[in-house]
Amino acid sequence: MSLKSTLSAATALSLITATGAFAADPSATITIATVNNGDMIRMQGYTDKFTEETGIAVEWVTLEENVLRQRVTTDITTKGGAFDIMTIGMYETPIWGSNGWLVPLDDLSEEYNVGDLLPAMAGGLSYDGTLYAAPFYGESSMIMYRTDLMEAAGLEMPDAPTWEFIAEAAAAMTDRDADINGICLRGKAGWGEGGAFITAMSNSFGARWFDMDWNAQFDTEPWANTLNFYKEMMDASGPTGYATNGFNENLSLFNQGKCGMWIDATVAASFVTGDDSTVADSVGFALAPDTGLGKRSNWLWAWALAIPAGTQQEAEAKQFIEWATSTGYIDLVAENEGWANVPPGARTSLYENPNYQAVPFAQMTLDSILSADPNNSTVEPSPYVGIQFAAIPEFAGIATEVSQEFSAAYAGQQTVEEALEKAQAITNEAMEAAGYR
Amino acid sequence: MARSVTTKRKMITTAAAWTIGLIIFFPIYWTILTSFKTEAQAINDPPLFFAFDWTLENYAVVQERSDYMKFLWNSVIIAGGSTILGILVAIPAAWSMAFVPSKRTKDILLWMLSTKMLPAVGVLYPISLIFVEFNLLDTRGGLVVVLMLINLPIIVWMLYTYFKEIPGEILEAARMDGATLKEEILYVLTPMAIPGIASTVLLNFILAWNEAFWTLNLTASTAAPLTAFIASYSSPEGLFFAKLSAASTMAITPILILGWFSQKQLVRGLTFGAVK
Numbered sequence: 001m002s003l004k005s006t007l008s009a010a011t012a013l014s015l016i017t018a019t020g021a022f023a024a025d026p027s028a029t030i031t032i033a034t035v036n037n038g039d040m041i042r043m044q045g046y047t048d049k050f051t052e053e054t055g056i057a058v059e060w061v062t063l064e065e066n067v068l069r070q071r072v073t074t075d076i077t078t079k080g081g082a083f084d085i086m087t088i089g090m091y092e093t094p095i096w097g098s099n100g101w102l103v104p105l106d107d108l109s110e111e112y113n114v115g116d117l118l119p120a121m122a123g124g125l126s127y128d129g130t131l132y133a134a135p136f137y138g139e140s141s142m143i144m145y146r147t148d149l150m151e152a153a154g155l156e157m158p159d160a161p162t163w164e165f166i167a168e169a170a171a172a173m174t175d176r177d178a179d180i181n182g183i184c185l186r187g188k189a190g191w192g193e194g195g196a197f198i199t200a201m202s203n204s205f206g207a208r209w210f211d212m213d214w215n216a217q218f219d220t221e222p223w224a225n226t227l228n229f230y231k232e233m234m235d236a237s238g239p240t241g242y243a244t245n246g247f248n249e250n251l252s253l254f255n256q257g258k259c260g261m262w263i264d265a266t267v268a269a270s271f272v273t274g275d276d277s278t279v280a281d282s283v284g285f286a287l288a289p290d291t292g293l294g295k296r297s298n299w300l301w302a303w304a305l306a307i308p309a310g311t312q313q314e315a316e317a318k319q320f321i322e323w324a325t326s327t328g329y330i331d332l333v334a335e336n337e338g339w340a341n342v343p344p345g346a347r348t349s350l351y352e353n354p355n356y357q358a359v360p361f362a363q364m365t366l367d368s369i370l371s372a373d374p375n376n377s378t379v380e381p382s383p384y385v386g387i388q389f390a391a392i393p394e395f396a397g398i399a400t401e402v403s404q405e406f407s408a409a410y411a412g413q414q415t416v417e418e419a420l421e422k423a424q425a426i427t428n429e430a431m432e433a434a435g436y437r
Numbered sequence: 438m439a440r441s442v443t444t445k446r447k448m449i450t451t452a453a454a455w456t457i458g459l460i461i462f463f464p465i466y467w468t469i470l471t472s473f474k475t476e477a478q479a480i481n482d483p484p485l486f487f488a489f490d491w492t493l494e495n496y497a498v499v500q501e502r503s504d505y506m507k508f509l510w511n512s513v514i515i516a517g518g519s520t521i522l523g524i525l526v527a528i529p530a531a532w533s534m535a536f537v538p539s540k541r542t543k544d545i546l547l548w549m550l551s552t553k554m555l556p557a558v559g560v561l562y563p564i565s566l567i568f569v570e571f572n573l574l575d576t577r578g579g580l581v582v583v584l585m586l587i588n589l590p591i592i593v594w595m596l597y598t599y600f601k602e603i604p605g606e607i608l609e610a611a612r613m614d615g616a617t618l619k620e621e622i623l624y625v626l627t628p629m630a631i632p633g634i635a636s637t638v639l640l641n642f643i644l645a646w647n648e649a650f651w652t653l654n655l656t657a658s659t660a661a662p663l664t665a666f667i668a669s670y671s672s673p674e675g676l677f678f679a680k681l682s683a684a685s686t687m688a689i690t691p692i693l694i695l696g697w698f699s700q701k702q703l704v705r706g707l708t709f710g711a712v713k
Contacts, residue, residue: 031657031658033657035672035674036669036670036671036672036675036677037672037674037675038675041502044502059657059658060658061657061658061661061665061669062668062669063653063665063668063669063671064668064671064672064673065672065673065674066673067653067668067671070654071653071654074561074562074565074654075565077562078562078565078566078569079569080565080568080569080574081569081574082574082575082657083657192673193673246673247673247674248672248673248674248675248676251675251676252480252482252676255477255480255676256480256481256482258482265674267674271675271676276475276476276477276676278477
């Protein structure tokens with residue numbers, strides 16, 4: 001082939017590529033952006049049932065949580081229209097709802113029974129009393145602990161323990177020679193990782209992010225108590241390198257029998273009692289600890305399905321949301337995969353179901369969810385909604401920076417006092433720039 | 438004596454090269470190895486090197502869950518299309534800079550390169566708005582253009598370096614023989630620069646294949662390439678390392694094969710001229 005014909009072919013191929021690629025798919029489908037976790041993947045497996053029932057095809061875009069957040073935020077703010085349904089959480093829903101970026105879900109069918117949604121979930125996914133996202137599954141956080149190690153330590157876990165007890169139990173269960181750490185907690189930087197944990201923990205120590213005038217509160221005693229308690233306990237009884245451990249790292253340690261206790265998302269209960277766990281038969285559950293100040297250290301979160309305003313397929317999207325978050329879907333999963341695998345934490349009726357009540361972690365999950373109140377999460381009054389976050393657009397950026405300072409303190413790169421000083425400065429500066437102060 | 442020093446030096450150099458090579462290759466090796474483990478084996482501590490039950494289950498799950506061929510085809514189209522388009526634009530640009538430079542040629546070359554220093558996220562919103570306006574979101578064509586523009590500075594720089602090595606007198610001789618500008622570039626310059634063009638094409642194809650910011654942010658389902666395929670198996674809440682490794686292995690295999698067969702040209706491309 002001569003050079004000229006080679007170049008001509010290349011040009012032609014390039015043009016074909018471009019023109020063919022610009023062609024749009026004419027078929028009527030809805031596109032859903034979602035996260036990669038067990039419940040969401042399971043739902044994708046049942047999509048064919050939905051298509052069979054309704055004739056609506058579904059395209060899935062599954063992304064890692066942080067990538068998804070960036071992707072859907074860009075799409076909704078530029079009115080990109082790439083998605084008909086977005087999987088979002090309790091942080092985004094009220095903010096996006098208030099901006100008019102989401103379709104209100106105020107006309108769901110009677111059969112759907114909105115009243116059956118757990119009030120904490122429906123409340124966290126609403127703005128101004130209007131539901132903007134339907135919870136697919138909800139979670140709080142709780143203690144998962146090794147019953148055998150607790151027994152060997154001569155202790156008994158109360159249903160609602162204090163942090164003092166947890167530190168004592170962690171020290172008693174720690175056996176460095178056997179590679180057993182008394183307690184595993186998140187320390188990894190990131191507002192949704194270690195940032196979420198320490199914020200929820202700080203609530204139980206009487207701390208808050210902001211006072212009623214949006215002034216940062218990291219220079220107060222409750223924050224110093226929170227961080228010092230966390231660091232001392234983790235240095236004494238936590239795993240090596242805990243400053244970089246997140247959900248997955250701790251799940252891995254717990255499943256290998258290397259954690260006496262783990263305080264994290266209730267959704268992890270099915271993992272630590274599942275097939276991949278080496279300690280599945282000796283796991284107990286308890287409420288997240290407190291310090292007697294009236295607030296526990298558990299959070300509240302839901303992955304929910306929302307429709308971006310401006311979608312061309314609003315009716316079809318609503319149909320899917322009604323299907324995926326219905327009691328019928330829960331029954332479908334239970335029938336095929338057992339009650340332990342149904343999406344938890346969204347509907348009251350699930351917890352009234354005797355079949356589900358037999359699942360070992362069901363009651364503690366419900367109790368944890370019910371004990372979390374995003375509208376009243378702190379001991380002292382605060383101006384924000386949210387437990388492990390403050391539902392303002394600036395929070396994610398600020399909390400990521402603050403959690404980086406905290407992680408540096410956990411790793412011994414700076415003192416707790418230095419981390420808190422920096423957190424105070426970072427937060428006040430950002431809030432001033434954003435016009436809150 | 439001198440001979441033994443040379444041999445010793447050779448041995449040290451060889452050992453160092455192998456050590457560095459193995460260190461660089463280790464993450465790929467570990468990814469491939471993990472893809473044949475169960476999820477529980479993937480997180481085992483101490484790590485399992487060979488003594489585990491090898492399984493193809495992860496590949497079966499990934500195949501069942503995702504349409505691999507669709508992602509692969511999109512990657513081929515996007516990486517191939519952007520490379521071809523980039524070469525078509527870069528050859529005339531590099532020719533003019535190499536053979537008819539102006540006072541500002543060097544400044545332009547440096548300015549072009551400086552655009553690579555801009556964090557991609559800094560222009561996420563402008564590019565997204567342009568894509569929305571022109572209905573380019575989730576289209577392979579849109580990505581072909583964006584990736585071509587992103588990699589264009591590197592292509593131009595590489596070609597410019599190759600072209601500079603070609604004596605201008607040869608082109609002058611062609612002109613004296615009556616060659617037009619088009620003929621000069623097509624029949625004289627390009628054949629002489631084929632090795633350089635080939636290595637530039639290969640390097641650009643690899644860069645486009647691996648690009649994971651724009652390909653994730655400007656696609657949804659239709660035009661998503663293999664980077665999106667990998668991203669769909671990453672999760673901060675759930676242990677899916679074995680499946681993620683299987684997806685990664687499937688995504689990197691085509692480019693590894695291409696790299697293996699074209700390593701001679703690639704090495705030349707990476708060690709030649711301005712980028713050496």
